[in-house]
Amino acid sequence: LEIASIPINKYSVVYENADLGIYVQISPHTDLQFNLIKIFNKKGFELTNVERRKIENIFFRGDYPRSSAFEVGRLYYPTHNAESYIMFVSNFINKEIIAKKQFKVIVDCFYGATTHIFPSLLAAFSCTATVLRGQIREFNSTEEIRNESRDSINGIKNLAKLNNEIGVIVGPHGEQLTVVDEEGSILQWDDVTTLLGLLFVKYRKVKELYIPVISSSRLETIANEKNVMLKRVAKTLVFEDEFTIFSKNPKPVYPHNIYEYDPMIAFLLLLELVAREEKKLCDIRRALPDSNMYHIVLPCPVDAKAVVMREIASTADGHVELIDGVRVVHDDGWILILPDTMLPSVHVYCEGITDEARDKIIKDYSIRIQKITGKYARGIP
Structure with missing residues (x-):
């Protein structure tokens, strides 16, 4: 290739x-x-x-x-391959609805390989793309990557707000994608997956929605309103084939895997949602259910991770789920402790019905984890 x-x-x-x-x-x-x-x-x-x-x-x-x-x-x-890929994408997205809207999109290709495909893909859906840094640069130093990442985010936020258009930064290799709405606000990972879930629940009438354990409760609220069955699953899943992810009427839907398998297709699905809603992306995002989910990383020796998981699961005073890591559900919120696959640390995700409830849950479990790792370091069983 x-x-x-x-x-x-x-x-x-x-x-x-x-x-x-x-x-x-x-x-x-x-x-x-x-x-x-x-x-x-x-x-x-x-x-x-x-x-x-x-x-x-x-x-x-x-x-x-x-x-x-x-x-x-x-x-x-x-x-x-590029032409075939564009035809492949057209199988899973309503091309007519997006084409009718005539979107204007600001695209930053970050001097990467997506320069060869993403602008052409948008053009195939009748979108007008203003392309920034659309040339291939084979080598970038660490300092260049750091400085240009910061400049890229600030630049596209200002342009999106000034032109009242949607902006998108595509990673050099096409595996990361940052979406900026018309007000210059960056959509977080949870925002994107929630909006994708909304598209499938509201307009494609799916009856099953699967979300990872690290997702907020916003899709749960949306699913309950539409009588859609929602289930939490492990973040990393393997499907039978790519059609399982992108089919117009899949059963069930995994919004997070759509984004992770091909962010460019995920972005087109967001455009389809905006076209169907006949609203601005910023307004659709603002209408989503509120969430106060918070994520922190705590140090934990590699050998102590199993001990932490076991202790938390056995001593938790709420409903324990062992889908991926240890997730504990309380009356006023939930918390997830997930070991990092590479680094000596654990990830802690928490969401509460109020900010105070969330902060209290995080504080309680952080103290527990620190006590467990401290005992392990001293050799105390």
């Missing part, structure tokens, strides 16, 4: 019926010293930690001799 974004890589694996997809990029914040390699299975999903570890173990054991290029295979350069 030469230079291509991650969503195109995922799609091409499925489109070309390949066995594997590999995406190589310069790892950011390492001063160009390391490469970051992502591997996708034949359905376009990134390999799990367990699968990656198996590959690493086989590689570092050195059981297999090196093979020549002729033994491994041949290079194949597929054609018309």
Whole structure:
């Protein structure tokens, strides 16, 4: 594929019926010293930690001799992938409704690979895109990334507010996407997934909605109003195929996985919601149920994570759910303790019926976690 974004890589694996997809990029914040390699299975999903570890173990054991290029295979350069991808996206989004609205969008491609596809994708849906930093820059230093990220956010916020248009910053590789509404406010991850859930509940009449354990309760409120069954699931899921995620009438719907599998499609779904509502994105966002969810990170030794999870689950005085991490539901709110998969820390998510109730829950459980890790450090059982 030469230079291509991650969503195109995922799609091409499925489109070309390949066995594997590999995406190589310069790892950011390492001063160009390391490469970051992502591997996708034949359905376009990134390999799990367990699968990656198996590959690493086989590689570092050195059981297999090196093979020549002729033994491994041949290079194949597929054609018309961009056009095919745009047709693929059109299967899952109401093109006529978006085209009728004639959106004007400010797009910052961040000198990345999405420059080749995202403006063309928007044009296919009759959107007029004002493209910023739409050239490919193969190398960015750590300092450049840091400074330009800050300038990019401030710049697109000001432009969106000045022009009364929706703005979007697409990560260099297409796996992150930041949406800015017409008032210059940034939509958080929970805002985007809630709006996607609203689209499927209100206009596509789905009856089942699955959200990750880290989501706020806003979609629960929306689902209850529409008599839709809602279930919390683990954040990372593997589906049968990509059509399970993006189908116009999927059963059930996983809004967070739509955003994580292909943020560009998620953005078009947001435009479809705005077109259907016939309101500004900022007004739709403002009408969502209130949420005071808060997220903090607490230090926790890697070896102590299991102890913390076990102690919290066994001593909690509320309803305990063990879907992903430990989630405890109280009468005045809920809290989730989720171990970090890489760093020596645990993530704490909390939401309460009031700010005071939320803060009290966070304080109580933070003290518990600190006591458990302190005892573990001193070797006290």
